[in-house]
Amino acid sequence: MLAVVALFTLSLTGCRTTRKAESTATSTKERQNKMLVPLAQYPADVQFVNAKTAITFSYKGHEATIKGRLRMRRDDAVQLSFTALGLMEIAVIELTPEKAYIIDRVNKRYAVFDYSSGKANLAGINFNTIQSLFWNRLFIPGEKEVWNNTKDFSISKMNTQRLVEPSRQRILKCKFYTDADCKQLQQTNLSLQQYAATWRYDNFESIDAYAYPTTHDISVSSTSHTIGAHIELNNFSTLDTGWQSGTDLARYKQVNLEQLMSILEMIR
Numbered sequence: 001m002l003a004v005v006a007l008f009t010l011s012l013t014g015c016r017t018t019r020k021a022e023s024t025a026t027s028t029k030e031r032q033n034k035m036l037v038p039l040a041q042y043p044a045d046v047q048f049v050n051a052k053t054a055i056t057f058s059y060k061g062h063e064a065t066i067k068g069r070l071r072m073r074r075d076d077a078v079q080l081s082f083t084a085l086g087l088m089e090i091a092v093i094e095l096t097p098e099k100a101y102i103i104d105r106v107n108k109r110y111a112v113f114d115y116s117s118g119k120a121n122l123a124g125i126n127f128n129t130i131q132s133l134f135w136n137r138l139f140i141p142g143e144k145e146v147w148n149n150t151k152d153f154s155i156s157k158m159n160t161q162r163l164v165e166p167s168r169q170r171i172l173k174c175k176f177y178t179d180a181d182c183k184q185l186q187q188t189n190l191s192l193q194q195y196a197a198t199w200r201y202d203n204f205e206s207i208d209a210y211a212y213p214t215t216h217d218i219s220v221s222s223t224s225h226t227i228g229a230h231i232e233l234n235n236f237s238t239l240d241t242g243w244q245s246g247t248d249l250a251r252y253k254q255v256n257l258e259q260l261m262s263i264l265e266m267i268r
Helices: 002-034 118-123 127-135 257-266
Strands: 048-059 062-073 077-084 088-095 099-104 109-114 153-158 161-166 173-179 185-192 195-207 210-221 226-237
Touching: 048 077, 062 127, 077 127, 088 127, 099 257, 109 257
Parallel strands: none
Antiparallel strands: 048 062, 048 226, 062 077, 077 088, 088 099, 099 109, 153 161, 161 173, 173 185, 185 195, 195 210, 210 226
């Protein structure tokens, strides 16, 4: 009888210990993940970003630097424009909540990518994904809202960084790398079947109390080639100038994306 009582007592003790350990682990995870919330939330006072750009494209061993401008209005559009000699706009990449446009102003052509379509949506590609990359924010692939659930990520330590991974992934997989204190998002890695992309952030500056990276290094690779873009940003402004997104494409010819990507062959 004493043996039965002893075993029963030990089992209760073990259950309490296990529950306590599980509770402690859950509490620690939630406390860690709460540190990530500021890296996902957008600064309340910054709705618009306007900056001059110098973008160096690399493709097939060749490089070319083009100047232009980055305009971002939160939840509305992200636009990169490119100019020749700092005067004439020659190309535009514009991302809206429904579609992405690549516009060749010189040859009056454009291509459009609808990421609200079934395939893109299934993969987890949407405007929130792209906007988050440009704004240097954490995101969940496929989610349309800003992340605020502290159970949606796992955190592990990697040397002087933290590896942050969404607990819910789609075909589009992503990994985030922050500093050791989870105060700064330094790199985002994406993979989609045979494609892989790395987006590195550096040289952070305080813009209206918002720490924003003024250097973006982007690399997109497939099994056959790699395209790189090194973006340097300067002359920042967060004042909304009344800029309106959208381009009148009535005089432009729509072509497929592959035809328009032939522009990269000009990099010699």
